[in-house]
Amino acid sequence: MNGLDVVPVALGARSYEVRIGRGLIGRAGAEIAPLLRRKRVAIVTDETVAAHHLAALEAALAAEGIACTSLALPPGEATKGWPQFARCVEWLLEQKVERRDVVVAFGGGVIGDLVGFAASVLRRGVRFVQIPTTLLAQVDSSVGGKTGINTAQGKNLVGAFHQPSLVLADIDALDTLAPRDFLAGYGEVVKYGLLGDADFFDWLEVNGPALAADPARRQRAVRRSVEMKAEIVARDETEEGDRALLNLGHTFCHALEKATGYSDRLLHGEGVAIGCALAFELSQRLGLCSQEAPSRVRAHLRAMGMKVDLADIPGDLPDAAGLLALMGQDKKVVDGRLRFILARGIGAAFVADDVPGEAVTAVLTEALHRR
Numbered sequence: 001m002n003g004l005d006v007v008p009v010a011l012g013a014r015s016y017e018v019r020i021g022r023g024l025i026g027r028a029g030a031e032i033a034p035l036l037r038r039k040r041v042a043i044v045t046d047e048t049v050a051a052h053h054l055a056a057l058e059a060a061l062a063a064e065g066i067a068c069t070s071l072a073l074p075p076g077e078a079t080k081g082w083p084q085f086a087r088c089v090e091w092l093l094e095q096k097v098e099r100r101d102v103v104v105a106f107g108g109g110v111i112g113d114l115v116g117f118a119a120s121v122l123r124r125g126v127r128f129v130q131i132p133t134t135l136l137a138q139v140d141s142s143v144g145g146k147t148g149i150n151t152a153q154g155k156n157l158v159g160a161f162h163q164p165s166l167v168l169a170d171i172d173a174l175d176t177l178a179p180r181d182f183l184a185g186y187g188e189v190v191k192y193g194l195l196g197d198a199d200f201f202d203w204l205e206v207n208g209p210a211l212a213a214d215p216a217r218r219q220r221a222v223r224r225s226v227e228m229k230a231e232i233v234a235r236d237e238t239e240e241g242d243r244a245l246l247n248l249g250h251t252f253c254h255a256l257e258k259a260t261g262y263s264d265r266l267l268h269g270e271g272v273a274i275g276c277a278l279a280f281e282l283s284q285r286l287g288l289c290s291q292e293a294p295s296r297v298r299a300h301l302r303a304m305g306m307k308v309d310l311a312d313i314p315g316d317l318p319d320a321a322g323l324l325a326l327m328g329q330d331k332k333v334v335d336g337r338l339r340f341i342l343a344r345g346i347g348a349a350f351v352a353d354d355v356p357g358e359a360v361t362a363v364l365t366e367a368l369h370r371r
């Protein structure tokens with residue numbers, strides 16, 4: 001197929017490919033068929049994605065003689081919990097999905113995480129294919145095998161590492177995304193440049209504003225993001241070390257998401273972008289990078305029309321001590337010390353396990369004063 005990018009995720013017996021290109025949903029039957037032991041799949045999606053794309057996926061499967069059955073869950077983060085998880089698992093059992101069958105997760109991060117987790121426990125583990133339809137899912141959540149759901153105690157606290165057998169990222173599916181959702185996904189794209197590829201960040205500074213309207217540039221941005229994620233996941237599948245780099249901006253982000261009640265006051269990718277800007281400010285305050293680095297991060301996010309600072313979050317926020325306390329509840333706290341991903345410059349992030357609380361408080365206090 002013309003213009004198809006294939007990024008391998010090298011994990012021994014659990015290796016798979018991420019295929020990235022235009023029109024992939026319309027070719028999904030041919031892409032998935034080689035994985036099947038019988039010509040039948042179960043698709044789990046959400047109602048929004050179903051309205052836009054399910055008929056195209058069903059037609060693509062039918063064209064290869066693959067029968068399918070589908071379940072559309074309600075859209076939104078609230079779906080990613082026990083009730084819809086139980087519904088999904090029971091539905092898959094009712095559909096008589098067998099150990100050697102393939103389940104298709106068709107949607108954004110919520111669907112990918114929930115359905116991946118369902119596949120990991122169904123009959124002690126069945127294979128699944130990710131067809132991510134949001135930018136955030138294409139560049140992050142569909143790759144690397146983290147699956148799970150939220151509980152009353154917090155986000156993603158129940159789950160499993162369960163790698164997909166194939167990921168199909170159809171660049172054209174992003175055409176139907178709301179601009180705000182596209183930009184939120186872009187927060188994760190910028191993250192890759194900031195954490196490990198200064199040339200990619202340079203490229204994004206020039207090309208980022210044109211991504212939404214230009215599928216070729218969009219594909220290049222998705223491919224580079226996925227290449228970086230695949231390389232990190234292959235080195236450290238279960239986050240014993242380097243995989244934590246993917247959490248650049250996330251310690252700040254998780255505190256802000258908690259403070260805003262996981263509402264549409266702040267989408268996850270928006271929190272990541274603000275968190276990346278704050279992580280660079282913290283790095284500069286600790287003398288690790290020059291003032292130019294956080295200034296460039298902020299300038300680029302502004303040029304994209306994104307949220308950049310605490311001032312861009314509507315409504316009240318806790319004070320610096322309150323935000324710091326919310327960070328302390330983050331699951332990545334190791335032995336009571338705060339873990340941050342800091343940077344020695346753009347493209348040069350590293351894991352720091354013993355960041356002084358006073359420096360974090362100072363960065364947050366300044367940011368709150370800008371509100």
Ligand code: GLY
Pocket residue numbers: 140141143144146243246247
């Ligand atoms: N989203 C971070 C990771 O996959 O490790």
